[in-house]
Amino acid sequence: MMTALLVVPLIGAAGMAVDLDYAFEQKEMLMNAADAAAVGALAEKSAGVAAALAMTSDGEIAIADADAEKLFLAQVPEALRDRILSTEIRILRVGNEMTSKLDFTARVPTSFMNIFGKDAVTVSGTATATYQTNAFVDFYMLLDNTPSMGLAATQADIALMQKNTPDACAFACHTTVDASQNYYAVAKSVGAQMRIDVVREATQALTHDATEYSRVTNQYRMGVYTFGPTADTAGLTEIVAMSSDMARVRTATDAVDLMTTKQNNYLGNQLTDFGSALTKIKDKIGTGGTGFTSSDRQKVLFFVSDGVGDYGNTACTEKLSGSTRCQEPLQPRYCQAIKDKGVKIAVLYTTYLELPNDSWWKNWIKPFDSKIASNMEACASPGYYFEVSPSEGITEAMQALFRKVISAPRLTG
Known part of the structure; x- marks a missing residue:
């Protein structure tokens, strides 16, 4: 029971x-x-x-x-x-x-x-x-087109240039007076790509990305700047003003090319003035916004360079060559002045190659070689720094960095 x-x-x-x-x-x-x-x-x-x-x-x-x-x-x-x-x-x-x-x-x-x-x-x-999301973004593309960006873009291109130049040089100097020094013409004739070629093409590829990832009209805009077309006109140069018309930006960027010089060592090769370029573009950019609306846009400086300055400056951080020639790594204080205005900086560092058999490199660059990459990274906003060597893809790296910048949106649930 x-x-x-x-x-x-x-x-x-x-x-x-x-x-x-x-x-x-x-x-x-x-x-x-x-x-x-x-x-x-x-x-x-x-x-x-x-x-x-x-x-x-x-x-x-x-x-x-x-x-x-x-x-x-x-x-x-x-x-x-x-x-x-x-x-x-x-x-x-x-x-x-x-x-x-x-x-x-x-x-x-x-x-x-x-x-x-x-x-x-x-x-x-x-x-x-x-x-x-910081949805509305203006990209200021500052592309280093000074003579050092005439380095052949990949190891295969380097080998091709060395094979076709009498002194086995991997740099395509863009001279306009002495044809025998015009290795830029050699690069074009043998089909060797220079870093500036790849940077130009990569920038154009980013316009496609901006179009693909845009969700509303005018969401992403882009302006392109270089260090000048010639040694005699060196200085911040606007290739195309800020625009949301990516087809227009893409077409205008065809004008980005290696800075010309009349001859080797023209103006003492003092053609890479980071301080001047970054100060001028700081004034052009102004203050960054929240990105919440099209009238309060987030601003991003996208800086592509090999990180070595070469200009006249007696207040140099490294020893002077002659009385005024200053060769030094990028000084992050110029970048900090931009970041202090609420602007993000994305940096793509195209590795400055060691040239151990070159006396100029050994005497003037090697003493600060260890600072080049670290200073470039210090220039960037946290998380927005990439380094690319000639054996790696500049286009892929620029696209990855661009997508990282616009991937601020995140989902949690």
Whole structure:
């Protein structure tokens, strides 16, 4: 008799565990669907993100709410949809942050708990996600086109230049007076690419990226600058003014080429004045914004160089060659003055190669060789520094750095 009396509660207890396990499984399915919907509604290419970027003030994003509900129901197994009692979805934009919150309640039927008069279990859950972006960005592309960027771009190009020059030189000097010194013409005739060629092509490739990743009109703009077309006109030179017309930027960038000099050692080769170029572009850039709207744009200086200055300056950080020629690594203080104005700096350092058999390199560059890369990295904003040697792809590195800059958006949920 005792056993008979215990059978009912024992079966009820076991059945309760089965029902609760089933209810938990059903809740997990709903939570997975809710998580997917909360995140999916804030996906980079979603209608909600596009709508948020077009908003001029904070508020709820109705189209994203509707998107999230559709995504939620699409992820829920069909047999489970009728069990949903309610869903509440709210997606907001506040500043550069979008947040989504999806609450649900569902009724899961029981099998064994009916013994105790309970024919269903109510389950509920909340899924949240956040998307942060500095959406509107102006890119100031400062490309070092001084003679040292005439170095052959890859090891294969270096070998090709050395094979075709009488002194086995890997540099394509762009001289205009003495044809025998014009290794730029040699590079063109044998099909050897120079670093400046690859940098030009890589910059043009970034215009395609800017178009591909743009979600709203005028989201990304670009302006391109060099150190000047000739030794006699050296100085910050605008190739194309800031524009969201990436086709126009791409076409104008064809004009980026190696700086010409009349002859080797013309003007003492003092043609790379980082301080002057960075100070002038600082004034042109002005103060960086939040990036939240098209009228308050984030500003990014994208600086590509081999990091060695060569100019007239008696206050040089390294020993002078002659009375005024200063060869030194980039001085990060010029970059800091730009960063202090709320501007991010992305740096692509094209490795300044060691030339152990070259007396000039041994006497003037080797003493500070260890500082070149570290100073270039100090110029960059945290996380926005890449180094590329001739054996690596400049185009791929520039694209990776560009995408890193615009990948500030992130999802959490």
